[in-house]
Amino acid sequence: MKRRYNPYSYPPWLRQIRAVCAQIIIPLTIFQAIRTIFFPTTFDVVLLAILVLLAFALHLEWI
Numbered sequence: 001m002k003r004r005y006n007p008y009s010y011p012p013w014l015r016q017i018r019a020v021c022a023q024i025i026i027p028l029t030i031f032q033a034i035r036t037i038f039f040p041t042t043f044d045v046v047l048l049a050i051l052v053l054l055a056f057a058l059h060l061e062w063i
Contacts, residue, residue: 021058
């Protein structure tokens with residue numbers, strides 16, 4: 001049986017870290033996208049993909 005996400009099952013410090021990450025990830029992803037447009041290296045593209053996946057996971061509450 002699949003466990004549903006329950007934010008109250010985590011300790012308060014971990015919930016706080018998750019909330020801060022959720023607020024920071026979108027501006028960081030936008031900055032990285034602009035940087036990738038001007039200086040497209042392999043590292044930048046991979047980092048942008050990781051940031052987009054992380055933002056998507058935080059938005060859908062997978063993490």
